[in-house]
Amino acid sequence: MDKSRNFIEQIIESDLEEGKHGGKVITRFPPEPNGYLHIGHAKSICLNFGVAIEYGGITNLRFDDTNPSTEETEYVESIKKDIHWLGYDWEDRLYYASDYFEQLYELAVKLIEKGLAYVDDSSADEIAEEKGTVTEPGVESKYRARSISENLELFQGMRDGKFDEGSRVLRAKIDMASPNLNMRDPLIYRIKKVPHHQTGKEWNIYPMYDFAHSLSDSIENITHSLCTLEFENHRPLYEWFIEKLEVFPSRQIEFARLNVNYMITSKRKLLRLVKEGYVSGWDDPRMPTISGMRRRGFTPASIRQFADRVGVAKRDNVIDISLLEFCVRDDLNARANRMMAVLNPLKVVIINYPEGEVEWLPAENNPEDPDAGNREMPFAREIFIERDDFMKDPPKKYFRMAPGRYTRLKHAYILHCDDFVEDSDGNIKEVHCTYNKDSKSGSDTSGIKAKGTLHWVSVEHAKKAEARLYDRLFTEPVPDGDPEKDFTSFVNPDSLTVLHEIFVEPSAGEIAQGEQIQFFRKGYFVLDQDSTKENLIFNRTITLKDSWAKIQKKHKK
RNA sequence: AGACCCAUGGUGUAACGGUAGCACUCCGGUUUUUGGUACCGUCAGUCAAGGUUCGAAUCCUUGUGGGUCUACCA
Numbered sequence: 001m002d003k004s005r006n007f008i009e010q011i012i013e014s015d016l017e018e019g020k021h022g023g024k025v026i027t028r029f030p031p032e033p034n035g036y037l038h039i040g041h042a043k044s045i046c047l048n049f050g051v052a053i054e055y056g057g058i059t060n061l062r063f064d065d066t067n068p069s070t071e072e073t074e075y076v077e078s079i080k081k082d083i084h085w086l087g088y089d090w091e092d093r094l095y096y097a098s099d100y101f102e103q104l105y106e107l108a109v110k111l112i113e114k115g116l117a118y119v120d121d122s123s124a125d126e127i128a129e130e131k132g133t134v135t136e137p138g139v140e141s142k143y144r145a146r147s148i149s150e151n152l153e154l155f156q157g158m159r160d161g162k163f164d165e166g167s168r169v170l171r172a173k174i175d176m177a178s179p180n181l182n183m184r185d186p187l188i189y190r191i192k193k194v195p196h197h198q199t200g201k202e203w204n205i206y207p208m209y210d211f212a213h214s215l216s217d218s219i220e221n222i223t224h225s226l227c228t229l230e231f232e233n234h235r236p237l238y239e240w241f242i243e244k245l246e247v248f249p250s251r252q253i254e255f256a257r258l259n260v261n262y263m264i265t266s267k268r269k270l271l272r273l274v275k276e277g278y279v280s281g282w283d284d285p286r287m288p289t290i291s292g293m294r295r296r297g298f299t300p301a302s303i304r305q306f307a308d309r310v311g312v313a314k315r316d317n318v319i320d321i322s323l324l325e326f327c328v329r330d331d332l333n334a335r336a337n338r339m340m341a342v343l344n345p346l347k348v349v350i351i352n353y354p355e356g357e358v359e360w361l362p363a364e365n366n367p368e369d370p371d372a373g374n375r376e377m378p379f380a381r382e383i384f385i386e387r388d389d390f391m392k393d394p395p396k397k398y399f400r401m402a403p404g405r406y407t408r409l410k411h412a413y414i415l416h417c418d419d420f421v422e423d424s425d426g427n428i429k430e431v432h433c434t435y436n437k438d439s440k441s442g443s444d445t446s447g448i449k450a451k452g453t454l455h456w457v458s459v460e461h462a463k464k465a466e467a468r469l470y471d472r473l474f475t476e477p478v479p480d481g482d483p484e485k486d487f488t489s490f491v492n493p494d495s496l497t498v499l500h501e502i503f504v505e506p507s508a509g510e511i512a513q514g515e516q517i518q519f520f521r522k523g524y525f526v527l528d529q530d531s532t533k534e535n536l537i538f539n540r541t542i543t544l545k546d547s548w549a550k551i552q553k554k555h556k557k
Numbered sequence: 558a559g560a561c562c563c564a565u566g567g568u569g570u571a572a573c574g575g576u577a578g579c580a581c582u583c584c585g586g587u588u589u590u591u592g593g594u595a596c597c598g599u600c601a602g603u604c605a606a607g608g609u610u611c612g613a614a615u616c617c618u619u620g621u622g623g624g625u626c627u628a629c630c631a
Contacts, residue, residue: 004570004571004572004579005571005576006570006571010573026577030631032630032631034630034631035574057600060615064631066630067630067631070630070631118576123629124628124629127629128627128628131627132558132626132627133559133627134558134559134626135558135559136559136585137559140628164569165629166629169629178560179559179560179561180559180560180561180626181559181626181627182627184627187628187629189629190629191629192629206629206631207631208629208630209629209631212631213631229562229563229625230625230626231622231625232561232562232625232626232627232631233562233625233626235561254562256563256624259567275627288597289583309569309570309571309580309581310569311562311569311570311571311580312570313563313569313570314562314563315562315563315564315569315623315624316563316571316624317568317569317570318568318624319568319581320567320568320569320581320582321566322581322582323568323569323580325579326580326581326582329593330594331591333594334594337607367591367593367594368594368595370630379597394563397589398591399592405619406591408590409590410591411590415588429592441590444590450590451589452592453590453592454591455587455591460600460629518591518593520591520593521591521592521593523590543591544591544593544594545592545593545594546592546593547592548592549592550592551592
């Protein structure tokens with residue numbers, strides 16, 4: 001059975017068959033260093049690096065740093081870290097568009113010499129005015145007919161800093177009547193007397209995106225330049241520069257950007273969430289940023305799997321976040337060791353268990369992975385169980401602990417619930433049970449059948465910890481889809497719940513930062529970067545699927 | 558409304574002129590010392606109308622619906 005190919009893979013395979021570019025495949029990931037990478041970038045990274053790997057090619061990392069007023073090295077560093085974390089490597093091919101500023105300048109000069117570019121003294125407003133509209137053609141600038149030598153001299157003057165910002169631009173001379181607005185004499189250089197994070201004060205002019213991107217691709221011999229759909233209308237311009245300058249023919253191919261419901265990926269809106277304090281920062285575990293997902297406990301493999309499963313096509317899409325959640329659970333189920341933590345404790349006293357006695361019971365680390373080995377858990381007279389694992393008056397399908405019932409403690413014994421203590425308000429204070437000595441896990445000869453299996457920790461041995469429970473950041477599937485309401489009004493007030501006193505089994509105190517674990521029956525967790533030996537902090541990556549919650553929900557209705 | 562692009566179950570994606578398949582979700586079931594996992598099953602789709610063809614999701618035409626574009630941003 002052949003793996004089905006997306007349309008980009010099909011293009012590459014057909015190019016390969018034709019022997020185009022000598023069978024080479026070179027892609028690039030071209031982030032602008034003006035923000036943090038998010039889930040949408042992850043798709044692009046996986047696509048670009050993925051197809052190169054698939055077809056024996058290479059992928060360059062190139063920072064598209066042509067606008068020094070919004071870009072910073074802080075972003076350069078975070079972007080590099082995120083790509084490596086995702087599992088991809090550009091080896092020694094770390095480039096910047098700014099590496100090519102001199103070459104790009106020369107190419108602009110060449111365009112002028114060919115009579116295909118001119119310096120325009122018009123103001124931004126005038127240029128906008130003369131651009132025309134979608135239904136009306138534009139008007140040619142009065143500076144359009146300048147001589148080549150005058151253009152050359154003025155362009156050199158722009159470079160030398162002789163003119164003020166905004167006073168002049170270099171434009172390509174194409175067609176002011178083109179139905180494609182991008183072809184109506186687009187700007188290719190503007191004056192910006194702003195220091196650049198890579199080139200310092202060397203330049204007074206900076207190239208525009210279309211010019212820089214097309215020609216940077218060409219300079220790097222990029223064979224397949226993959227970008228999102230909104231650049232589709234730019235492709236004729238991309239090709240115009242390459243054709244007129246007779247340089248390496250990179251090809252731009254557009255695919256649909258990734259959208260995920262209950263998430264937003266607009267850099268501007270993400271910035272607002274940070275600036276306005278809805279989240280703690282770019283790496284808040286609720287953010288769709290790569291750094292946020294990493295802190296949340298998502299694994300690189302799960303994100304790669306997700307990127308693979310969403311597919312690549314040209315139609316607009318909104319992926320159901322449950323697919324991402326599935327990928328995360330699927331990966332974590334296989335690799336996360338199980339441990340026990342009681343998030344909302346209820347004390348159980350095993351009245352026939354000797355006071356002061358402690359048994360260390362072997363506990364399997366991961367039923368999905370026989371090589372994961374065992375650990376030992378202390379068992380004693382007083383334990384904590386989860387508060388909602390006991391009900392004094394249980395409904396029909398409830399099969400956890402209740403008076404008169406038998407319940408299994410995972411890796412330990414079967415308990416019979418004898419009695420419970422409640423205060424005057426009806427709050428359960430503690431539960432009294434008797435255990436059956438012959439029901440020990442692995443050597444159960446008691447013959448007792450227990451429907452439910454509970455997690456637990458020994459009161460005496462458990463460590464206190466903090467848990468941060470995360471949920472979807474928004475309450476609406478498309479938070480920015482309502483023009484009437486600001487997306488911030490849909491921030492989920494319950495997206496973060498902090499539990500200050502949970503109890504974890506002793507070995508949970510020894511896990512490494514960033515190590516994913518499953519708290520038995522409660523979900524996948526990871527140690528947060530704020531965690532210390534004294535103050536353990538666990539981030540809940542995601543809950544387990546919970547069919548009991550589903551049953552409850554159905555009965556409420 | 559001018560140009561360009563897109564249209565397959567609830568969601569996403571295959572099928573390249575020859576039996577509409579896969580995944581997620583939903584629903585139901587089996588197994589289970591995690592109400593997890595695994596496994597099985599149910600429901601459910603070619604935007605519309607013409608045309609070409611023995612045969613159309615696929616090619617053509619028209620329509621409809623959606624997206625992008627009028628930054629000295631990328």
